[in-house]
Amino acid sequence: MDWITHEEDVWFDFRGNSPHQLVPGRFYKGTVDGYADFGVFVDLAPNVTGLLHRSELDRRLETLEWEPGDAVFVQVKNVRDNGNVDLAWSIRETESEFRGARIHDPDGDADGQPVESESEDSGPKPIKKRPQSGNRTRPVGTTQSTSEPERTSAPEESDDASAQTDAVDEAPVDEAPVDEAPVDEAPVDEDETPTAADVVGDVAATETADQEVVTEAVKEAEEERERATLADIENHVGEDVRVEGEIVSVRQTGGPTVFELRDETAVADCAAFVEAGVRAYPEVDVGDFVRIDGEVERRRGELQIETEDLRVFGDTEADTVKQRLADALSDEARPDAVAPLAAHEPVAAVGKSLLDAAEAIRRAVLESRPIVVRHTATADGYVAGAAVERAVLPLIRSEHPRDDAEYHYFTRRPLEEAVYGMDAATNDVSRMLEDRDRHDEKLPLVLLLGAGSTTESLDGLGLLGVYGAERVVVDAAPADDKVAGEVDVLVNPAREGSDANDLSVGALASTLAVAVNEDVRDDVSHLPAVSYWENCPQQYLDLAADHGFDADRVRELREAVALEAYYQSYQDKRELIADLLFDADEGLAGHVSEQFRIKLEDEVETAQAxxxxxxxxxxxxxxxxxxxxxxxxxxxxxxxxxxxxxxxxxxxxxxxxxxxxxxxxxxxxxxxxxxxxxxxxxxxxxxxxxxxxxxxxxxxxxxxxxxxxxxxxxxxxxxxxxx
Incomplete structure (x- = not known):
């Protein structure tokens, strides 16, 4: 039936009389009945009540501000054999957050009908209808004319039907001026007297001509609609906009198809709906340059464009948009300069290549390409990876509207050793091809920190190159010549003729992090000192001390990270490492560091003997x-x-x-x-x-x-x- 809509996008008004008539998985509008120690009772009908258990809430029960009688939205989780109804929490708690409302009338003719709103301020609101210029975003089976302009409402009919007739009869009739010359009338041939069909045909022809004029006017108005930038759509919530850009990802949800669009200013989600779980615009692929018309809405706190029409550009128009994005991307992606954390000759020697690496990383964020960071499972490697992570995640959050964007577009995958071999490369290639084919993702940028710079990594780097994945290698130790010819960017002091015996990967990557995002300078200033086991340059020790990290604190951080790097070494442990290096109090690092020393001393004591x-x-x-x-x-x-x-x-x-x-x-x-x-x-x-x-x-x-x-x-x- 055409009324069936994805049940996660619609709330239902239940008009049944038995809990067994409810449909698990649907969202219903109910009324708070009262509280218990274990949850909230919600009435879904006069004799149908469900329990929203406290374990289903996304907050503590006592913090709920619901009062008995308040209208709320809940999801039916389960209906038990005894008639008890288990409810689940709904993160949507206003009607505007749903796509619409439907009647659930199990025994009546109204089942599936839209809920009619009695007034603007009370009762459920009807499903919003918007004029559309295509059929992609409407449920299958519906029709729509795009050639007829929107009509204004007709005046309400009078209770006295004769009033209109009287009004017509009393209307004054214009008479020809008296002094106007009479018009010669040609004799009428009875055989040529117009028939009713002729009159109807003339009227139809006139209406068709008028309709064509209106259609052309609508088309011209559509073509002349001003383009909005994605960075500005927050100022157009509730309004129709036109946007242009590149499709950077496509996600098929249980309801709409979500196209992630990038223009020269930002990235935004554009939702297109045909049927629940059915791919809208199947001809549109990642990398297409398109124009989208739709209304800006805020769903679950995030901006989204409800797509009304999507058009893929031809070569000429696509080239124009592509060039506009490329120009803006180049201006935004490349940092003006690299300002090292401290004066250090090997770092200064790679200033240009650091800029190239920073540009590659920033460009990947702006192009909505995932970034995969590979580093060794050592203290130095984890410090290097965490430094870059600290710089990139804020850029991803700023660029992408999705809540999980920072997990979707940035991944650290530690390596057991500094060789990027076929095992690691096969893992990365398998994942990226699966993401490309299943989720229309772009191929990632692979960033290797302290790894991949020797000839033992050529096979793995070559496999990435076969598929066109961008490869950036950053290493403090001397890199082999053949690697320089295989990767897209190589940051290596030895390649610049500099002696880097006293340079750690963590110190080099921390400088790269600041080049990527200057805002994290204070956050990462202590990391170079943490990355050295011995012979740390004094300038890095002084820098750490200036930011509140004395020698003992630096040592504790190093030892704590080294211990955690060993356990579950293939995991990034993102939150734990961030807590240790950036956000936790001294108690956490001190506790883990103590375990490090105990385990190490026990092993060394046995070994020394x-x-x-x-x-x-x-x-x-x-x-x-x-x-x-x-x-x-x-x-x-x-x-x-x-x-x-x-x-x-x-x-x-x-x-x-x-x-x-x-x-x-x-x-x-x-x-x-x-x-x-x-x-x-x-x-x-x-x-x-x-x-x-x-x-x-x-x-x-x-x-x-x-x-x-x-x-x-x-x-x-x-x-x-x-x-």
Missing amino acids: NIESREVDSISAAVLDADAYSHRFDFPPTSLLVDELHRRNREGDKFVTVVLGTDELYVRSTNHLDLRAVVEAAAEKAPAAGLAAAGIREGRIEFLTGARDEALEAVLEAAADQF
Whole structure:
């Protein structure tokens, strides 16, 4: 039936006499009957009452301002066999927030009819009807003429029907002037006397001509309608507007189809309704440039355009709109300059590439493209990811009207190591293709922080490139030449000829965050200091202190983030990390930091008692058998353990620490090691060991389990050769 509308968009006036006549899932208008300790009783009919349990409320029961007799909207959740009615909370509590109202009259002829409003201030309001210029937003099966102008209401009929006749009879008749010359009348041929059909035809022809004139006038008026910008529609609530832009996403809800439209000023949702759950304008795709006419409404506190007509532009008009958006986008996306958090030569060296990366990120937000951030599951990696997240989320909230936009358009996915391999790339590509095909999303910008800059990541980066996903890599450690040719933007001090030995990824990403959004400068100023385990440049320590983070506080934050980075390492833990780094009091960081120290000290104590000291040529080495003397599947991770052991045991300038596992080892050195050269030389010494550089940034080397001893000896000798 044509009256059936999506039940989440309509409220019903129940006129039945039994609770079993109610339809679960529908919204009904009821009257507050009274309160109990466990909820609110709501009358839906004179002898039908339901319970809105306190667990269904979105607030505390005692904070409700409803009084007995107040009209409220509730959803029928369930009707039990004994007639008890379970109600659910409705976030819509005014009639204007629904698409309309219908009568639920189970035993009567009025079932499904629109609710008629008796007055403007009392009773349900009728469903609003708007003139439409197309049939896309009307329920299927309805018809409408767009060629007839809107008529004014006819005067009310008099109770005395003869009054109108009398009025006509008494009307004065114009008479021809007396001195006017008579007009010669041609004789009338009886055969040519017009018939009734001829008269009707003449009238119809006249009306058709008039109608065509009106239609042309309407069309001209439609074409001349002034375009509004999306940033200005909040000033046009309740008014019809015309907007133009690019479709950036399409969402099919249980009711309308929601097109997300972007113009040169903002992004807005445009809802088009055909039938409940039926795709409106199926020919419209993401990336189309369109014109939309509709009325601006506020639903659930958010602005939305109720689409009356949607037209896809041809090439010429589309190019005009596209250029307008591109010009505005370029002006808005690129920051004027990068103002570093503190004076630091490696950061200054990458000023231009930081601007390029910031522009790419800001452009993705403005183009409604998701941003996927990949960083290592370490304290430094999480600090870097959190810094960029802190800068980007406010921009997303400002740009997009959806409540969940910041979760929809920004994702952090930590990596176990600094290599962006095929496993991670396949995960990202699978998700982005699913989002593209199921939800008409654009392909994302993939931002890699402290990862993806070595040749081991080329396969993963290449897979992203096949599909055209934009790739931005930001790394403090030297990047390989081949990566520079594979990605869209590379921020790397070594590529600019700068020595970045004292630069962390967190410090670099914090500067990038400020370039993206200057408003977060104070928020992220302490993060560079948090990202360093040792040898933090003094300017970053001073900067943190200026913002209220002394050395102990900085240490607690670092240790707390490191512990949380290990557990559920594949999760972003967005809210928890934000609490630790930005919003929580010292109690949270202090508590987690204490757990970090307890776990680390227990592990280090056991390891220290079982370290084997070795002398290889001119170097000293500390070797730990991690399989025998560490809890490999509990905190701390091997990479953090080897760092801590190296800090505590190193002596002199020629010292190497090795933590040996079943089929891999981690190596640290007081001298910079070229890990690939070490592996190449070691492979010549132990060709059957299957040695491979698995993680350049982590100092991780893989080997065959059966050649464990040979692999260790070969690596120690190859490392000694580099001193």
